Amino acid sequence: MTSGTPARSGTERVVLDSSDISRALTRIAHEIIERNNGSADVVLLGIPTRGADLARRLGERVLQADERTDPLADVVGSIDITLHRDDLRRHPVRAIEPTTIPPAGVDDKIVVLVDDVLFSGRTVRAALDAVSDVGRPRAIQLAVLVDRGHRELPIRPDYVGKNLPTAAAEHVRVRLAEIDGVDEVAIDRTIGEDV
Numbered sequence: 001m002t003s004g005t006p007a008r009s010g011t012e013r014v015v016l017d018s019s020d021i022s023r024a025l026t027r028i029a030h031e032i033i034e035r036n037n038g039s040a041d042v043v044l045l046g047i048p049t050r051g052a053d054l055a056r057r058l059g060e061r062v063l064q065a066d067e068r069t070d071p072l073a074d075v076v077g078s079i080d081i082t083l084h085r086d087d088l089r090r091h092p093v094r095a096i097e098p099t100t101i102p103p104a105g106v107d108d109k110i111v112v113l114v115d116d117v118l119f120s121g122r123t124v125r126a127a128l129d130a131v132s133d134v135g136r137p138r139a140i141q142l143a144v145l146v147d148r149g150h151r152e153l154p155i156r157p158d159y160v161g162k163n164l165p166t167a168a169a170e171h172v173r174v175r176l177a178e179i180d181g182v183d184e185v186a187i188d189r190t191i192g193e194d195v
Helices: 018-035 050-065 122-134
Strands: 012-016 042-046 076-078 110-118 139-147 159-163 171-175 184-188
Touching: 012 018, 012 159, 018 050, 018 139, 018 159, 018 184, 042 050, 050 076, 050 110, 050 139, 110 122, 110 171, 122 139, 139 171
Parallel strands: 042 076, 042 110, 110 139, 139 159
Antiparallel strands: 012 184, 171 184
16 A cells, blocks of 8 residues: 555454544653653664654654754664564564664664554564664663553553554554555454554
């Protein structure tokens, strides 16, 4: 899907629309600034694919709310986790995404990892390993658009757009305009894995 209305199964229910997502990101941006006494030492690293787009949107809001004129590239990047995943033997090989780190790096910074959905926690665990490959932050925090529960690892987000209790067999589908042509979060009641 690249534009227009996304194809939906008859079992999908939209739980967040474009305005809900926008409000959630604005709230998270303000929470990041408040928790960290401003944003001067904050670096946002999105986990591809949709986490990278969410990190860019969050970065814009953080800079605007903190009245900073820094270029977005100085505070936002992305971190590929492919080689740190613990399920490489179970799933087909996926293409390695680019890792982009702001010019000042992550050493002694507060890194906020950004992802679309928090489920088992395994993606975040891989992201923590990937961050350690590029530097030593002062602290690492986690921002997610949706926390759907069902954790398999002791990982908890610092910032959540929406807590969305789900059955383990349900899909949570995050669609973003940059990729899917629309901003929405839907729950699909069919059995399968999250995408």
